[in-house]
Every structure is written in C-alpha cells, then in structure tokens.
Amino acid sequence: MLIINARRLTGPPVAVRTAGDRIAETGADLVAKPGETVIDARGGTLIPGLWDHHIHLRATVAAAASIRVGPPQVRTPEEFRAVLAAATPQPDGWIRAVGYHNSVTGDLDRHTLDAVVPHVPLRIQHRSGAMWFVNSVGLAALGQADHPTGQLFRQDTQVAAATAGSATAFGPLSARLSAHGVIGVTEATPNLTAADLDSLDDAVGEGQIRQRVMVMSVDSGREHPNLGFGPVKRILDDDTLDLDGLSEWVAAVHHRGSAVAMHCVTVAQLVVATTALRTVGVHAGDRIEHAAVVPETMIGDLVELGVTVVTQPNFVAERGDEYLRDVPASEHEELWRLRTLQSAGVPVAGSTDAPFGDLDPWAAMRAARDRRTVSGSEISISEQISGAAAVNLFLGEPGDPGTPRELTAGSAADLCLLSASPEVVLRELDGELVSATVIGGELMKR
Known part of the structure; x- marks a missing residue:
C-alpha cells in the first residue's frame, strides 16, 4: 500500500509505503510500484493510529446494550423511575442499567429498587464502576438473597459469573474504534481470568477485534499469541489502603519482571502508591492510572519516580459541571492535570476509560485542549495543552504510552488518515475527519 499527498501533523508533506505489517518507506515523493494499492490523501493529515491506553472492552460492549440512568440522560428521581419502569429485560432476563450517580436520587439500595422494579432482576452500575446496586429478585438470582443492602462493592467478577449469557460480540465496538482511528487498546480490567484471556485472544485471532490489544493482568500461563501483556493493574480504595501490603505486591510483581499500574483517583491513593514505589523501587513501565487529583506538592514525587501517568481528560468535559458544584474552588487546579505534569517532565498518556467515559478519543483531546464543561464553563484552565499535544x-506505544510514535520506516503500519489539513485537524479535533484506518498494513472498512 502507498499513501501519497499526505501531510504530517507538524505540516510537512509525506508519503508512506507499507509492506506487510510494517512501514517500509517514507518520503515526500514516493512513486507507486506495479500492482501497489495507492491511496491519495489529497492534502489530508497522516498520523500514527491512535491507541486508547485505558479502556474496558467487555464492559463497553455491555454498556452499549444497557439503559443509562445517570447524567446527562437522567437527572431527576422522576426520570429515573420512568426509565426503569419502561425498561425490558435483556435476553439473560435482567434489566441492566449503567452510569448512575447519587445526584439523581441519592443512595440506592435493594428496597429503593424494589419499589421501582419489584419482579424482574435489576442491577445498576455506579458511574465509577466500583458499585453494583441490585434489587431483591436480582440478589436471589445471585445467591445473595440475605444481603442487607444490595450494594455490591467491587464484586464485578461475581456479578459477571452469575449473569453470563452468550459470548460477547466485540465486532461493533471494534468497528467504532476503527472509525475513530484507534488501532490499539489497553484492556485495563484487572485480574482477568484464564477464560477472560482466552475469550479476548480468540476475539482478536478471529478478527472480531481488529485492534491490537494489551492487557493489564497476569499471564495465565496459557498461550495467548494475539495479546500483549503489560503492567499488572491494582485498584486502590481509600478504606482498604495498606502501604505494607501494597509494597509487598509491587515487589512481587517487579520480581516477576512486570511493571505495575495503580488506580489512583484520590490524594490518599496517590500518596500510598508513590510511597510504595519509593519504598520498593521503580520498574520500567510503572504507571499511575487516572491521577484524578494531584496536589502541587506531589508533582515532584512523580518526576522523581519517573512513572507515567495515564489520565482521562474527557472527564473534565463530561463531569466538569459537577466538579464545579461539588469540589472546592481551591482544589479545581488539582483535577485531571496535564500541562503542569508535562512541563515538570512527567510522561503523560491519554485514554477514555470507556465505558465509564465516552469512547471517542477526539472528544478527550478537545477536553484536554479546551478544559470546558458541557455547559461551556472553564475548569482549571491553566492545565490546557495544545491541540498537537492532545x-x-x-x-504512545502500549508499553511506553508517554512517548508518541512516529511515521518511520520499520515501525508498525498502524495509521490514521484524516481528510483535512493539519491546521483544520488541530482546530477541530473531530473524529468525523478520520477517512481511513490502517492496522498492520490492512485498510479497515468503514
């Protein structure tokens, strides 16, 4: 394949020839060879394909078939009750809802849900992904009929095992990712079972998932030729923080030759995570996931440790109005930092955290550049970065997400072609401009 008449994001013209799954040659004036497929970019922009460095594939597929019961779709108790009353069960017999936030109708428990949906199993996921709320019929189906509240914290594995239906259909999600120019993803769900890994490996091998996939779980020991294994992820929660235990876990993972990725959405979690790394030592590839709140005093710690921060600027837009309402103004500058981290020398990479954030990476880029909420309000404007930086x-490479890939001979033929000039691309940052996605030298169908 030969792509001609393109421009790099930085402006200069470029043509790219692929051979197999690699870039064979780049230059300004490459000439087509006999039988070579030629794509004329007509002055459009050619960049390496996008990589979403933190996403939950199976949960994103499930969320697409679920009912939304949180902002912005549902904001009031009346809307909440109306949506659930009109819901119909999925093929597995359950009503599955996602995106709930306490601002809609306060704390949920089994009795609140029984008053709305008394006779059909119902499970509702909090928008953080940490909690399931289940009604009494659902609890009985899960074998937890005596559970006092129906609030199941960090019980994804148990809920999934008890509600598993047909095999996950990844094809539509993969097509959506390709339409956005995404050529690879990091599956950030921790503690994937051998069956989970087998399922993902099969989905990639069979072409249901066209993207390259790296997982953040320990290798099960089985052969998974279609998956890459990256840092091992651990979720931290404030009420179970244990520095000694975490340090022992980090040391054990490092001893196996793997990096760690620690989920940190509060200051307390970040303090314990960085302290554990300082105690044990840092392994190449260690990451902090989210870094939702970073006090000024902790930026130096991140620099000293040399860890990469993988963050989600899309939440500035998606949840910013709630932050402005609920978070003290003095703390706004600490939220979802970008510019200050990069300026200090911290490697930073982007992701969507779908389905807990919107799947569109271009929306995340706009949020990183504009720092505007849905209502148009600005939040921590000092953390803005340029469109190119966004x-x-x-x-980034999956194993080195803070270092952007380049269009160079010998690198993977994973490309994103946009229909507009670099000037327009950087102004719009819109996935609608994606005209072609190439993964491993193969043009994805739109």
Whole structure:
C-alpha cells in the first residue's frame, strides 16, 4: 500500500509505503510500484493510529446494550423511575442499567429498587464502576438473597459469573474504534481470568477485534499469541489502603519482571502508591492510572519516580459541571492535570476509560485542549495543552504510552488518515475527519 499527498501533523508533506505489517518507506515523493494499492490523501493529515491506553472492552460492549440512568440522560428521581419502569429485560432476563450517580436520587439500595422494579432482576452500575446496586429478585438470582443492602462493592467478577449469557460480540465496538482511528487498546480490567484471556485472544485471532490489544493482568500461563501483556493493574480504595501490603505486591510483581499500574483517583491513593514505589523501587513501565487529583506538592514525587501517568481528560468535559458544584474552588487546579505534569517532565498518556467515559478519543483531546464543561464553563484552565499535544496523548506505544510514535520506516503500519489539513485537524479535533484506518498494513472498512 502507498499513501501519497499526505501531510504530517507538524505540516510537512509525506508519503508512506507499507509492506506487510510494517512501514517500509517514507518520503515526500514516493512513486507507486506495479500492482501497489495507492491511496491519495489529497492534502489530508497522516498520523500514527491512535491507541486508547485505558479502556474496558467487555464492559463497553455491555454498556452499549444497557439503559443509562445517570447524567446527562437522567437527572431527576422522576426520570429515573420512568426509565426503569419502561425498561425490558435483556435476553439473560435482567434489566441492566449503567452510569448512575447519587445526584439523581441519592443512595440506592435493594428496597429503593424494589419499589421501582419489584419482579424482574435489576442491577445498576455506579458511574465509577466500583458499585453494583441490585434489587431483591436480582440478589436471589445471585445467591445473595440475605444481603442487607444490595450494594455490591467491587464484586464485578461475581456479578459477571452469575449473569453470563452468550459470548460477547466485540465486532461493533471494534468497528467504532476503527472509525475513530484507534488501532490499539489497553484492556485495563484487572485480574482477568484464564477464560477472560482466552475469550479476548480468540476475539482478536478471529478478527472480531481488529485492534491490537494489551492487557493489564497476569499471564495465565496459557498461550495467548494475539495479546500483549503489560503492567499488572491494582485498584486502590481509600478504606482498604495498606502501604505494607501494597509494597509487598509491587515487589512481587517487579520480581516477576512486570511493571505495575495503580488506580489512583484520590490524594490518599496517590500518596500510598508513590510511597510504595519509593519504598520498593521503580520498574520500567510503572504507571499511575487516572491521577484524578494531584496536589502541587506531589508533582515532584512523580518526576522523581519517573512513572507515567495515564489520565482521562474527557472527564473534565463530561463531569466538569459537577466538579464545579461539588469540589472546592481551591482544589479545581488539582483535577485531571496535564500541562503542569508535562512541563515538570512527567510522561503523560491519554485514554477514555470507556465505558465509564465516552469512547471517542477526539472528544478527550478537545477536553484536554479546551478544559470546558458541557455547559461551556472553564475548569482549571491553566492545565490546557495544545491541540498537537492532545493528539500525542493517544499516540504512545502500549508499553511506553508517554512517548508518541512516529511515521518511520520499520515501525508498525498502524495509521490514521484524516481528510483535512493539519491546521483544520488541530482546530477541530473531530473524529468525523478520520477517512481511513490502517492496522498492520490492512485498510479497515468503514
């Protein structure tokens, strides 16, 4: 394949020839060879394909078939009750709802849900992904009929095992990712079972998932030729923080030759995570996931440790109005930092955290550049980065997400072609401009 008449994001013209799954040659004036497929970019922009460095594939597929019961779709108790009353069960017999936030109708428990849906199993996921709320019929189906509240914290594995239906159909999600120019993803769900890994490996091998996939779980020991294994992820929760235990876990993972990725959405979690790394030592590839709140005093710690921060600027837009309402103004500058981290020398990469954030990486880029909420309000405007820097958040290697890939001979033929000039691309940052996605030298159908 030969792509001609393209421009790099930085402006200069470029043509790219692929051979197999690699870039064979780049230059300004490459000439087509006999029988070579030629794509004329007509002055459009050619960049390495995007990589979403933190996403939950199976949960994103499930969320697409679920009912939304949180902002912005549902905001009031009346809307909440109306949506659930009109819901019909999925083929597995359950009503599955996602995106709930306490601002809609306060704390949920089994009795609240029984008053709305008394006779059909119902499970509702909090938008954080940490909690399931289940009604009494659902609890009985899960074998937890005596559970006092129906609030199941960090019980995804148990809920999934008890509600598993047909095999996950990844094809539509993969097509959506390709339409956005995404050529690879990091599956950030921790503690994947051998069956989970087998399922993902099969989905990639069979072409249901066209993207390259790296997982953040321990290798099960079985052969998974279609998956890459990255840092091992651990979720931290404030009420179970244990520095000694975490340090022992980090040391054990490092001893096996793997990096760690620690989920940190509060200051307390970040303090314990960085302290554990300082105690044990840092392994190449260690990551902090989210870094939702970073006090000024902790930026130096991240620099000293040399860890990469994988963050989600899309939440500035998606949840910013709630932050402005609920978070003290003095703490706004600590939320979802970008510029200050990069300026200090912290490697930073971007992701969507779908389905807990919107799947569109271009929306995340706009949020990184504009720092505007849904209502148009600005939040921590000092953390704005340029459009080019926002694109670079999604260009990193899976194992080195803070370092953008380049269009160079010998690198993977994973490409994103946009129909507009670099000037327009950087102004719009819109996935609608994606005209072609190439993964491993193969053009994805739109």
